[in-house]
Amino acid sequence: MDNITVGDYTIPCVFVQKPWIRNTYLRFEDEKLVVVSRNQGNAMRVLDKHHDWIMKHYSQIKSSVRMFSTSGMLFNGTRMPVRFTQHYGRPRVEISGDSILVLSRSNDAAERALERWLSRQTILATESVACEKACAIGKAKPSTRTRRFRKWGVCRSNNTITFNTYVCMLPAELRDYIISHEVAHLAQMNHSRRFWEVVGRLCPEYRTLRKRLKNYDSRRRPVFADPAA
Numbered sequence: 001m002d003n004i005t006v007g008d009y010t011i012p013c014v015f016v017q018k019p020w021i022r023n024t025y026l027r028f029e030d031e032k033l034v035v036v037s038r039n040q041g042n043a044m045r046v047l048d049k050h051h052d053w054i055m056k057h058y059s060q061i062k063s064s065v066r067m068f069s070t071s072g073m074l075f076n077g078t079r080m081p082v083r084f085t086q087h088y089g090r091p092r093v094e095i096s097g098d099s100i101l102v103l104s105r106s107n108d109a110a111e112r113a114l115e116r117w118l119s120r121q122t123i124l125a126t127e128s129v130a131c132e133k134a135c136a137i138g139k140a141k142p143s144t145r146t147r148r149f150r151k152w153g154v155c156r157s158n159n160t161i162t163f164n165t166y167v168c169m170l171p172a173e174l175r176d177y178i179i180s181h182e183v184a185h186l187a188q189m190n191h192s193r194r195f196w197e198v199v200g201r202l203c204p205e206y207r208t209l210r211k212r213l214k215n216y217d218s219r220r221r222p223v224f225a226d227p228a229a
Contacts, residue, residue, distance in 0.1 A: 004033070004047060006055045009062075015043055026050060031061055061217075067169050068221040075100065075121075077171030082223040084110050093117035107224060114223075119146040121168035129179050130161055133202050139186040148220075152178045152213070155185035166218045174216070177209035 004013045016036045024037035024046040033054065037043040047054070067074045072081040080100050087103035091113035094101050104110035123144060131141040140159055148165045155161045161182045167175055180203035188195035199206050 004054075006051050006058065009055065009058055011054070011058055015040060026054070028057055028061060031058070033058070064215050064217040066221070067166060067216060067218045068223050070222055070224070073100070073223045074169040076168070077174075082114070084224045102224075110224070115148070115165065118168060119165045122146045122163055122165055125168045125175055126161075126163050126179055129176070130183055133180060133183040134186055136202065137183070137187050137198060139183070142183070142186060153182040155182045155189070157189060159186065161185075164218065169218075170213075170216065173205070174209055174213050177203050177206050177213065180206065 002013065003010050005011075012032045014032060014034050016034060017039065018036060019038050021036070021038055024035065024042050026046065027034050027036075035043045035047065037046065065074070072079045074080075075095075080095075080098060082100045082102060083096075084107060085101060085103050086105065088105055089103075091102070091104035091109050093113055093116075094103075100114075102110040102114055104113050123146060127144045130144055134141050142155070143160045145160060145162045146165045146167075147162050151164060152167060153161060153163045163178070163182070167178055170178070180199050184195055184198040184202060187198050196206075203209065
């Protein structure tokens with residue numbers, strides 16, 4: 001089972017046989033459909049039954065914006081190649097022309113340096129804006145942190161907002177929506193109508209931006225165009 005055709009799509013497909021399971025499971029790993037079933041007969045029946053589900057999810061994957069790829073990574077909404085240069089001093093990351101240059105001893109150390117750099121850039125991109133928006137709704141300035149997790153941000157009742165480490169990679173208008181969303185939680189720790197009214201005051205275009213944000217895929221992938229020898 002190498003490929004299946006669903007509508008206009010030819011989708012890479014992998015069959016995983018587990019004779020001891022009763023149900024058949026479908027999941028996507030990037031653009032590859034993984035089918036887990038007790039035998040190929042069951043797998044084919046489930047595939048035939050779930051054509052609409054497969055096509056819907058695959059079309060979403062195809063239209064998504066990959067924030068990390070070997071062709072580069074997004075930074076401020078612009079895709080930039082990421083280049084590795086071997087360097088025996090302290091690891092550092094810098095913008096060099098239209099590229100992101102990572103200087104480090106090894107690729108592993110470069111990956112860690114890049115994560116630290118992205119975290120710092122996200123703090124720079126969010127901290128002052130979050131404070132301004134908090135003041136605009138009569139709330140105390142929040143503490144801001146970063147963390148690598150699936151959500152774009154989390155606001156806690158202790159007046160702390162944690163942003164996804166990769167927020168700095170997004171276009172400015174999407175960052176503004178994320179900041180507005182989390183700051184609004186300082187006033188409403190829920191997703192009620194009043195909460196969305198606060199979001200609307202801070203970010204009038206939030207409905208459109210919220211939909212756009214769903215197209216961004218922040219899963220970590222290899223980025224170095226020039227890997228270490």
